[in-house]
Amino acid sequence: MKDFVQFFRDLPGIFSGSARELLHFPNMVGAGMLLAVSIVLSTFVSISFSPTLRLGVAYLATAMLGMIFGPVLGGLTAGLGDIIKFMIKPDGTFFPGFTLNAILGAVVYGMFFYKNHVTLTRAILAKIIVNLFLNILLNTYWLSILTGNGYILLLASRVWKNVALLPVEITLLFVVLRTVSTLLPRINQRYARIPQAKSRSKEKMKL
Numbered sequence: 001m002k003d004f005v006q007f008f009r010d011l012p013g014i015f016s017g018s019a020r021e022l023l024h025f026p027n028m029v030g031a032g033m034l035l036a037v038s039i040v041l042s043t044f045v046s047i048s049f050s051p052t053l054r055l056g057v058a059y060l061a062t063a064m065l066g067m068i069f070g071p072v073l074g075g076l077t078a079g080l081g082d083i084i085k086f087m088i089k090p091d092g093t094f095f096p097g098f099t100l101n102a103i104l105g106a107v108v109y110g111m112f113f114y115k116n117h118v119t120l121t122r123a124i125l126a127k128i129i130v131n132l133f134l135n136i137l138l139n140t141y142w143l144s145i146l147t148g149n150g151y152i153l154l155l156a157s158r159v160w161k162n163v164a165l166l167p168v169e170i171t172l173l174f175v176v177l178r179t180v181s182t183l184l185p186r187i188n189q190r191y192a193r194i195p196q197a198k199s200r201s202k203e204k205m206k207l
Contacts, residue, residue, distance in 0.1 A: 014114050018070020031069050031077040037061045038081050043089055055165050059105065059130070060176050066109030067118070067177055068184070074114075078106035097142035101134050108134070118181045123174040131162045131169070 021027045038061035047055040062081075065074035082102035086094050112126040140158050144151040 018072035063109040067113035070114040071107040071110030074106035079103040
């Protein structure tokens, strides 16, 4: 219960910190690179368990956006990515509800992982929220509007897929984010040395 209360207390700082990420150009570049990864994964990479059960892995790039850049920059990038994906590979009619889902997905991952340790508990909670509220409830509502089919009818066909894939998705989410979180400090330290190296080379040239 104490951790639950602390989670909500930390949210204002998480959102304000993520908003400040927009002020730094390298962060925009990094978000753009992850956006490109997300587009490639969503377009070309998926894991088929059966003809009717396929796992997309683009959510991992969305989760990394949320973890590294927070819910604000991550959400905006994910929304832009959804629009670009549709332009590259149109699939039916463009519907802003799906773009909203993409934004909210990155927001959820940012709320759980931005400037926080990647734990199995956080991975489980984040993926359950995404699958239940976004993939099952909200996405089904958008589909019912687009297709004109009954909400309950569509819901029944989508629940089993999201539930069946949930253990695999949680495992991949935890492993990938845990790995990325251990590599990030090394990457940041490496790039932090670059300006210093440039300044030293300029000093030598002056001498």
